[in-house]
Amino acid sequence: MADNKFAAYICAGCGIGDTLDIAALEKIAQKECKMAAVKSHPFLCNQEGVQIIKNDIANEGVTHLCIAACSRRAKTEAFAFADACVSRANLREGVLWVVAAGAEHDEVRQEMAEDYLRMGCAEVKKMKQPAGNPDKAINRTILVVGGGMTGMTAAIEAAEAGYAVLIVEKSAALGGFARQLWKRVPFAAPYAEAQPTGADELAARVSGHARIKLHLNSTLAETAGAPGRFQVKIAQESGSVTEVVVGAIIQATGFSAYDINKLPQLGGGQANVVDQAGLESLARNAALAGGVIKRADGKEVNRVVFVQCAGQRDASGQHLSYCSGHCCATSIKQATYFKDANPLVDTVVIYQDLRVPGMGEDFYRSAQDKGVVFTKGTVSKVSGGGSCSVTFKDLILDEEATLVADLVVLATGQVPNAGTDMELWNQVSTDADNGDEAAKTRQQELRAASVLKLAYRQGPDMPQFKHGFADSHFICFPYETRRTGIYAAGPTRRPMDLDQAMTDATGAALKAIQAVENAAAGRAAHPRVGDLSYPIVRLEGCTQCKRCTVECPFGAIDEDERRFPQFNEQRCRRCGTCMGACPVRVISFENYSCDTVGMQIKAVNIPDEFEEKPRILILACENDAYPALDMAGLQRLTYSAYVRAIPIRCLGSVNTVWITDALSSGYDGVMMMGCKKGDDYQCHFVKGSEMAYYRLSKIEDTMKQMSLEPERVQSHEIAITDNARVARLIDDYVAQIKEIGLSPMKGFG
Amino acid sequence: MTTNTTAAYQNSFLREVEAHVEEGAWVKMCMQCGVCAGSCPFGPHWEHSPQKIFMMIRAGKREEVLRSDSMWMCTSCYNCLVRCPRKLPITHIMHGLAHYAHRLGLAPKGQPTRESARLFWNNCIKHGRINELKFTLALYFKDGLAQGIKNALAMQGIGLAMLKAKRLNPFAIFGGHQCKDKSGIQKIVAKARELEAKRQEQAA
Amino acid sequence: MTAALEAAECGQQVLLIDKAPTLGGRTAQLYRYFPKMCHPSCGLEINLKRLKGNPKLRVMAMTELVAVTGRRGDYRVTLKVRPRYVNENCTACGKCAEAVSSEIPDPFNYGLSKVKAAYLPHLMAYPQRYVIDASIANTAEGEKAKAACPVGAVDLGMQEETLELTVGAIVWATGWRPYDANKIQPYGYDRYQNVITSVEFERLADPRGPTGGQLLRPSDGKPAKNIAFIQCAGSRDENYLRHCSRICCMATLKQTQYVREAGGDGRSTVYYIDIRAIDRFEDFYQMVQADATVSFVKSKVARIALNEVNGNPILHGVDTEGYHRYATEHDLVVLAVGMEPEITGLLGNGLAAAIVLDSSNFIEGCAGASADAGMFAAGAAASPLDVNRSVQSATAASLKAIQVVHKTVSTEVA
Known part of the structure; x- marks a missing residue:
């Protein structure tokens, strides 16, 4: 391999050359930064400028280059050089556009630009071109857990795209909940009539597909490994275990109906009070017998009442607090079972809000047209038996009313079959690790109850979001799970109807395909898609403190038998939380490490205290805070020229050594800017901001020893829209630092 | 607040309305948005708004609906009809309900709209066309002589102005204009009644 | 994307x-x-x-x-x-916008504000390149933009x-596009300044929007304090859109929180037929229901009149839960307009x-x-x-x- 050759390219366009001293910048790059080649160009991103760089790479052996021009977010196509390491010194959005105009600011503006150039050169010197993980994980088979409509759809869609699929289904047949249905709600215009479910046809297609293999009467006994190389043990009901290797996993374990017996006030458990599944069963029996729907006791049904939101939308905390979404349309469908057979059967639906969004409105109209009666009210009591009664507050007519009926259907909710709650698991595990025997037993039970039986240090199932659903936290990214290469789909992810579940399954199949392709190529999965860097550990320096394994938000790191961390790169999302966690700094990425950032911090010229020019380090999340700073520039908002901002992958990747180094080398303050933390966290690496806060609390002691005020390190939640706010925060902080006084550490660094 | 205990939400009345009330089959299509209620210029004078009447029909409140004077308040402005998001012909349903209640003899006695309609009809049938003077006087004196005089005095300004504008002919009191074939008209009406009776018989 | x-x-x-x-x-x-x-x-x-x-x-x-x-x-x-009239040389430096003086209604803000006729569509626009509006392409203004560009990115000859x-x-x-609120005649979007659409309200709330994130009403620029949200403006209505647009209930519930967060004594009233906050959106609905600044009226508003003195829209309708007639004055009305493909x-x-x-x-x-x-x-x-x-x-x-x-x-x- 050829030697590294470092070069700096300084752009004088967009007014940079009019405002900054380009010659001085060139001199710094040459003399101070010792860059082998330094060139400036009046318009670096145009064809000619880019060609100069390309030529240098091709002909002059340049391997590492610092481009001092606009932000790393701009002109990405022009400045993409596949075969070189590139750093970007942000002279435009970071200096020119944010430092106040006027000659009186010339000095600080130039200093800021010079520092960014120094930082860019320092960074690129520590970067390596990511070579990609040599251990490729190349299995491309997709495992689908659950053979219901979601699972079957995921399987067929993946198979049709050319991928081999395994389905593991715990029952003896495919079809899942849909097989319990007589019909489904319509998915297509005219949205008027209940339709056959299609479950049998789909099951037949799946069973006959050349690329799909079935494991019925089976569950997962263990899932180890990582995307591209999951080692899965499939346990047959009979006890035999099959071991397979798969590339990605789709969890389509569906839902269970909320237990109707928990609703005694609504007649749950009493004769002739059924849930929606119970009504489907009566309807299927009727269809088999070739007659109309009858009660369990064989009596004809002349009057049926549907009670919506039974044990759902419950604010008391006793039952489900959420809405299952599908139940209004399902009751509408079930009411039409009766009306289609005999229009003289009375069907009344008592609802709170009739929730049939989209084209469901047409289905609602169709049922009304058939004579289904809808009324808004809250049901207080249902009694079952030979003659049922439903007491409710009629909200439109503003009165209490009691209805008699032959049959009452309670629209109960969907409870996800998402396995074990990881928060509970973590609690129990902590207790078990501390020797609590009861907790150890409980831990075994929780493992047994889990769906995936992951042999991950972080527990056997996917972390759940809310109400036990294994959903993504992100609106833009519904498939963004916290276990790489494992995707939840269907009602185990979120309450949903069949139509949505099938779309969801198709989407999940695509994500599974991506996961295997990424693993095979050694690339990261979302959101750092395509990133070839991965954590490299110097195990000889590791103290086995376990912080990296505990803090990894994606459960990527296990412990080997010697208790060293074992990185599963294919599970890794490249956020760097492990790197931030490591107290002995043995974890790094080829292009992002304690050194690439640390050397930038060190590269900044710290004026002595008599110059009264504070230096403030900003560590900014590259997805939200750094773009907010950039866009402040784009809006020509100004902020102090005393700050030096470094984009980082995530606040979770911030190693406290950066902060202590900065403070001991004379920085006057540090601002950490990350995403929202807490329950509604916005960090795409889950808990970066939270980790940063936690770690900050740990360095207060160090700061005390250095006799530094705690205010010298600050942490802020910054949203990407906070352009104006971020500028204000900076100026306020600079004022605060001036008040506190400059750091006493200057000159010691 | 009242309590509805007798056979609440049994659909027999809804079916009765569907069978016997003009455009009654639309009642089930209402989704209770209330835009009709808010659009009616006579709204403040109703006991029940159209949307509420539709709900009462579904709830089986036969007596309350048919004895109500609410649908008699409709002036056919069609505001509700044009705004109804479900395109219910509300105006027509209101008239249909009123007519049905009238036929069953359940319509409120002395309800002014109903009384006016009755006088209008009788007046019209008699001469084959409306005698405006007689109709007006009949309306004034429908509640007795004293009230009639009071009504007439209250309206005298308008009456005189109409007289002056030749919009009122005092000699119409002696019969006024009649149509050419009065008995023909009466025969048409009689035949219509016969057909309607037959239809009702069949429907029952 | x-x-x-x-x-x-x-x-x-x-x-x-x-x-x-x-x-x-x-x-x-x-x-x-x-x-x-x-x-x-x-x-x-x-x-x-x-x-x-x-x-x-x-x-x-x-x-x-x-x-x-x-x-x-x-x-x-x-x-x-x-034609964009701007080629790939553009660096988004903004010199062209400085040079031209013509303005066009800013499409990004639904025309609530103006933007120079040489403009970057928004701060995160991609491609990050200016656009010369066709209206000035062949004018002296266009030439000004061309002259101002230091990198030769303005190409007025583009076809x-x-x-x-x-x-x-x-x-x-x-x-999708928002349903044309002008068609909903009884709500007077075309006649009353203080009747706006939900997508416009979204721009008002954005600190990068036309009012810098302040909820100012159009007629007099005063802060809107008493805001009505009318659901199903166009949706679930066979006169306009026969489908339910699904998003509007949640969008309104969200927007009530903009009102609350704006501070002061802002209040929201939601006029609805059914609140369709399905699945775990129900959590959000329950949170908003508990918010004292928000009230709910089960009613499709019949019509809006205008208080000529203060410019306030007056909402007429009936609360169908028990039949209560109202004529309520608000200082701003937001129509939760439906989605059209x-x-x-x-x-x-x-x-x-x-x-x-x-x-x-x-x-x-x-x-x-x-x-x-x-x-x-x-x-x-x-x-x-x-x-x-x-x-x-x-x-x-x-x-x-x-x-x-x-x-x-x-x-x-x-």
């Missing part, structure tokens, strides 16, 4: 065309999302980063598909590219271009025969036998969907498209 990215990240060659000069669509115009109250631009940034780093994905802005022939796996498409190419599958992700391009270019539409003109799929189907609809062009479900739909559509061009990867079943 999602459909394109997901396919490209599976290794497919993707061409992403957008009629607008920038990617991001209507989502970029939203201030925040329900139910997390997070910022759409956060996801946009991630997607733009994915896109910038993916060599398999090519973006063409200001481009429309005008003709398509052929079949599944082998479509011949004709694209029309409108509309047509090009043809072959593709295997097509995903229609043309999105944006298929004008499709229909305008005579492509209707290629697709199947449902009763509300959402794209159901490809015309012809399903085995021949190589065109798929995604997102709000297919159904009134929120962002989350649009992404889900787009991801699924992306796989359907991949199936058309797939090569068998692994025939072995483990």
